[in-house]
Amino acid sequence: MNILLYSPDNGVTRNFMPHLWMFLLKSITPAKHKVFLIDGNAQPMNESDLSNFVKEKKIDLVGIGAMTRMAARAYKAADAMRDAGAKVVFGGPHVTEVPDEPLGRMDEPRHADAVALGEADATWPVIVADAERGALKEKYEPVDQNGKEVKPDLQDYPLIPWEAIDLEQFNLISHIPRPLRYVLNKVGMTWKNLHVVPIESGRGCPYGCDFCTVTGFFGDSIRYRTNKSVVDELLRLKARARRDGGRIAAFFIDDNFAINVKRTKSLLREMIAKDAVVPWVAQISANLLKDEEFLDLIKKSGGQWIFIGMESIDTANLAGVNKSFNKPSEYEAVLNRLASRGVYAITSFIFGMDGDSPDVANRTVEKIENWPPGLPVYGLLTPYPATPLYDRLAKEGRLTRPLHWLDFRPFRMAFTPKGISIAQAEKEVRHAWQRSYSPRAITASLRKIQHRPFAERAVMFAAKLAFRGIYFPQMKKIQWIMLLAQNSRTIFQLIFAGLLQRVWPSRSSSISEKKKVKETGRTSEPRSLRKVS
Numbered sequence: 001m002n003i004l005l006y007s008p009d010n011g012v013t014r015n016f017m018p019h020l021w022m023f024l025l026k027s028i029t030p031a032k033h034k035v036f037l038i039d040g041n042a043q044p045m046n047e048s049d050l051s052n053f054v055k056e057k058k059i060d061l062v063g064i065g066a067m068t069r070m071a072a073r074a075y076k077a078a079d080a081m082r083d084a085g086a087k088v089v090f091g092g093p094h095v096t097e098v099p100d101e102p103l104g105r106m107d108e109p110r111h112a113d114a115v116a117l118g119e120a121d122a123t124w125p126v127i128v129a130d131a132e133r134g135a136l137k138e139k140y141e142p143v144d145q146n147g148k149e150v151k152p153d154l155q156d157y158p159l160i161p162w163e164a165i166d167l168e169q170f171n172l173i174s175h176i177p178r179p180l181r182y183v184l185n186k187v188g189m190t191w192k193n194l195h196v197v198p199i200e201s202g203r204g205c206p207y208g209c210d211f212c213t214v215t216g217f218f219g220d221s222i223r224y225r226t227n228k229s230v231v232d233e234l235l236r237l238k239a240r241a242r243r244d245g246g247r248i249a250a251f252f253i254d255d256n257f258a259i260n261v262k263r264t265k266s267l268l269r270e271m272i273a274k275d276a277v278v279p280w281v282a283q284i285s286a287n288l289l290k291d292e293e294f295l296d297l298i299k300k301s302g303g304q305w306i307f308i309g310m311e312s313i314d315t316a317n318l319a320g321v322n323k324s325f326n327k328p329s330e331y332e333a334v335l336n337r338l339a340s341r342g343v344y345a346i347t348s349f350i351f352g353m354d355g356d357s358p359d360v361a362n363r364t365v366e367k368i369e370n371w372p373p374g375l376p377v378y379g380l381l382t383p384y385p386a387t388p389l390y391d392r393l394a395k396e397g398r399l400t401r402p403l404h405w406l407d408f409r410p411f412r413m414a415f416t417p418k419g420i421s422i423a424q425a426e427k428e429v430r431h432a433w434q435r436s437y438s439p440r441a442i443t444a445s446l447r448k449i450q451h452r453p454f455a456e457r458a459v460m461f462a463a464k465l466a467f468r469g470i471y472f473p474q475m476k477k478i479q480w481i482m483l484l485a486q487n488s489r490t491i492f493q494l495i496f497a498g499l500l501q502r503v504w505p506s507r508s509s510s511i512s513e514k515k516k517v518k519e520t521g522r523t524s525e526p527r528s529l530r531k532v533s
């Protein structure tokens with residue numbers, strides 16, 4: 001059979017990273033079938049393009065995976081591909097939460113021939129075999145003979161053939177505007193390509209935050225791959241980057257990479273011992289970032305960015321969404337510990353919680369401005385189906401758009417918050433993005449780490465410009481030109497620093513160090529460290 005695995009575009013941003021599920025399903029599809037992968041975020045295609053693709057490539061079976069926010073787009077794509085003659089199977093979190101929707105048993109017309117509920121590692125080969133026999137069932141569930149859910153233990157993890165996968169659609173270098181690429185090249189960043197690749201070391205999260213689908217979907221017992229299997233995968237990725245003259249960074253997509261710190265330390269130690277060190281990003285909650293030895297291992301094994309779901313600076317808000325393990329009073333110290341090692345954080349905040357008032361954006365951003373620089377991201381509390389939050393709001397009659405995903409609008413509320421209006425909550429999010437990513441804020445952030453190595457500052461700057469695009473449309477050339485013009489001062493300062501470091505490395509670092517000592521009385525640490533140490 002010819003099989004297409006398709007992820008619809010999210011309608012907001014271009015993806016910086018491919019979806020793991022596609023590679024995973026491809027690697028467990030029997031070799032006799034030909035599998036095509038299309039990620040709509042990298043390769044946008046409308047319904048007629050998809051229909052033509054199905055006809056041209058004679059696709060028999062299409063597998064679609066979509067988050068809730070992409071459901072409506074996914075359904076349209078499915079309709080077009082079913083009309084073109086393919087059978088369509090849906091999988092992933094959204095259809096697991098509302099399986100009757102794509103099967104046409106709710107208000108929606110039917111969009112899928114079948115749905116795969118939950119983790120599909122064991123069911124996908126069955127689906128493929130059934131499709132080949134022309135005997136697709138409507139629902140596939142990962143259950144044993146007694147109907148009890150079975151979760152893959154990940155001990156026998158499939159080999160993803162990274163060496164052979166075409167990653168060109170995800171080459172981040174090709175997204176950097178040409179003038180900026182030229183400058184980076186001149187200051188020594190000469191890689192031909194740069195990829196961020198998803199890799200999982202475990203699944204599951206026991207914390208059960210009210211707004212999150214993970215505990216419901218993956219369960220509260222955590223399953224790990226063996227250290228060897230993760231390390232081998234990293235070594236293969238590293239070899240590929242070397243072969244291509246490029247760079248590969250790993251995104252550990254585990255929901256809480258350090259949920260068992262002892263085990264994560266053992267993995268990081270093994271990565272270091274086997275020289276499987278690549279730049280990596282991972283999601284770790286703030287409460288697990290206190291152990292100094294662990295933080296050293298993060299740095300030594302290549303850790304560069306940690307995604308921390310801070311959600312709110314108010315303890316009452318956190319308690320309201322069952323996330324009291326987050327302690328806002330500890331945030332700054334956690335970030336300082338990371339920054340003193342040259343590791344920075346992507347800090348995520350949610351507005352529209354019950355304790356929020358109309359000043360939430362300014363109160364939050366003021367705190368952030370006193371922390372080491374990082375990449376704050378802001379969103380609105382969103383009730384995903386089958387979460388405790390959704391059920392509670394439904395019971396309280398507060399859902400204003402109960403099927404918000406069928407009318408998806410980014411950064412728009414779907415329920416009425418308590419201490420703030422819907423319009424105000426949306427305004428707060430806009431203001432937080434504006435304030436955090438203004439040219440002034442970016443310059444101020446970089447000033448805090450002006451004594452750190454040039455590469456660290458250049459990456460921080462590039463990441464800030466890219467992250468701004470999560471909220472502000474930044475996909476057209478003209479939008480980038482304006483952005484670069486607004487930040488021209490910082491760009492010139494960085495170019496100067498980069499060139500100085502290239503032609504006169506010892507001089508440039510001693511100037512930085514002297515400046516630092518003069519200003520702060522300390523050596524190479526971010527300025528905000530002074531407050532807590």
Ligand code: B12
Pocket residue numbers: 010012013015017018019020021024062063064065066067068069089090091092093094097116118119120121124198200211212213214218253254255379384
């Ligand atoms: C990595 C990740 C991202 C990446 C992007 C995705 C990518 N390129 O990988 C980034 C960081 C950008 C991201 C952003 C967001 N994310 Co996210 N993300 C994840 C994360 C942590 C891992 C995804 C993953 O690879 N999992 C591992 C694979 C193996 O699992 P899987 O994808 O579920 O696939 C398995 C099954 O679902 C099934 N399956 C999946 N698809 C298909 C398709 C078919 C045909 C079949 C048969 C089976 C099947 O088989 C797979 C193997 O068992 C998940 C949480 C999680 N643990 O999954 C959240 C998650 C997917 N994200 C979520 C959310 C909400 C978001 C954001 C909206 C957050 C925000 N407020 O901004 C944004 C939106 C991004 C956008 N613009 O579209 C939610 C989605 C909930 C929902 N119901 O839609 C999740 C589940 C986390 C959560 N807190 O609930 N995310």
Ligand code: SF4
Pocket residue numbers: 205206207208209212213214215255256285309
């Ligand atoms: S800690 Fe993260 S992954 Fe776990 S339940 Fe909370 S939000 Fe979800």
